[in-house]
Amino acid sequence: MPTSHPSLATLTAIAAAPVLLLSGFAWAGGWVGPSRIGGGTIANAIEHSAGKHEGYRRAHAKGICVTGYFDASGDAAGLSRARLFAPGRYPVLGRFSTGGGNPFATDGRNVFHALGLQLTGPDGQIWRMAMDHTPIFPVATPDAFVALQRASRPDPATGKPDPAAMKAYLARHPETKVYQDYIAAAPLPDSFANGTYYSINAFRFVDRAGASHAVRWAFEPAAAFGALDKAKLDGLPTDYLFTELRARLVKGPQRWRMTVTVAAPGDVTNNATIAWPADRQRIKAGTLTLTAAVPEENGACRDITFDPTILPDGIALSDDPLLPARSAAYSSSFRRRALETPGPSAVGKALAGREVR
């Protein structure tokens, strides 16, 4: 029954089908064609500049877990149908961290103080956020982020970034210079507890009618502000901020008011390097109370990502290109560290050392 003399055209056509599919697959996966920035590219860029610290988050590697609750005031329920904004108390898991890829870096650095949060609504829906203590971010796009990481790589000889590389980068990215000037001048909080934490990116709140509102938000501390002396950062104890937070939480819970800022028409939502004017409408959405801090090895914050694109119904992404990039990069970092053995945290290590003594 088999016909044993297929023509060359038949054979070619049969081979063409899988070859076409394979080519399409290679194109979809980015293995052929122009090179793409993926989550892995961003994680590589960070490893390139900060060094590779296996078992830890590639960014904000030094952290501590916190727990508490969020009391929604109900005032934001008109802007977003998220059940988390209906009046009530909802559990919170969080993580304070300092910027950078080194899990044992000293706290005496003028870097991001950050707060990751996971809020769980009454319907079980989860809201994760990853906030920093500055209202603006150094870069607006993933491409710029990768370029900045590459330009920031410390020269092995001097331990400092190559000034020529940084100068060339800044010439192309004046927005990073704006950020650098900002963070050089802005006071650096002397505690995790008295910092204001900003959403960085814009998001959209979606109300019951389906209308969407561009927003940013911030968690403003109840604790009185105090600043670190930037001239004496070198003398600060390595784990100062983490030790101070634990001591403060032993004395009592710490509170932040969540303030939602609503964009006016024309406010940019796709550029995290640009702050919105101060006179925008603000809504007090609720109060965050943190009651306890535990080292990452004993807490629930280590084994999740504070991916800011994990949102409940009623909150949606804006057109900010950093949001998908953060999600992709956190996912790459998570995938890598999940297969490495998690190491002790700086806080856990310090505590273990004290017990031994």
Added chain:
Amino acid sequence: MPQRFHSAIRLLHWTMALLILAMLFIGVGMVSTAGPAYASLVALHRPIGIAILFLALIRLAIRLRTGAPPLPADLPRLQQHAARGAHILLYLAMIGMPLIGWAMLSAGGYPVRLSAAWSLPPILPQDLLAYGLLRRAHTLFAFAFFALILGHLTIALVHGFIRRDGVLETMLFARMRAALPDEEEETGQALSADLAEEPAEALAP
């Protein structure tokens, strides 16, 4: 008229062929980019995956009840076994890949969100190492699945256009001129024409 698969199986086969290929392309595409497409592709990947799982279970139930048309008697025994093995692997992949994805998200502490308001419960307790292993398995099995599909497609075309033994027709809806014997002279031309006219069908597994 050759014996064919049950019409529900044929319908499911071609629907799932499109979904699975789309899924494999979305999967490698989303991991390759941190651009704006990333979030949209991830949001598509989860519900399509669960849809494939659902359809695969229905298809398996129908397939177990209705059986498969016999392979040609002159097909060597080894090839008959290989065909059966490959088809079992394809079913395992169709059911296993979505389950691995679901389990992986569960272990990683991710909500398994299918739409704005609809999420699935976790099927594994949260565990970092389990996440890492399942995440890697998801990628490796995806490549193996794609290789299996390419092999499946190539062999189906060989049956249809070289052996012309009616095997390809068991999964089609219409009689295919090129797949019938006694048209040797036109075979090549007929195939090219078919590929040009019906790329979706010709390219799907």
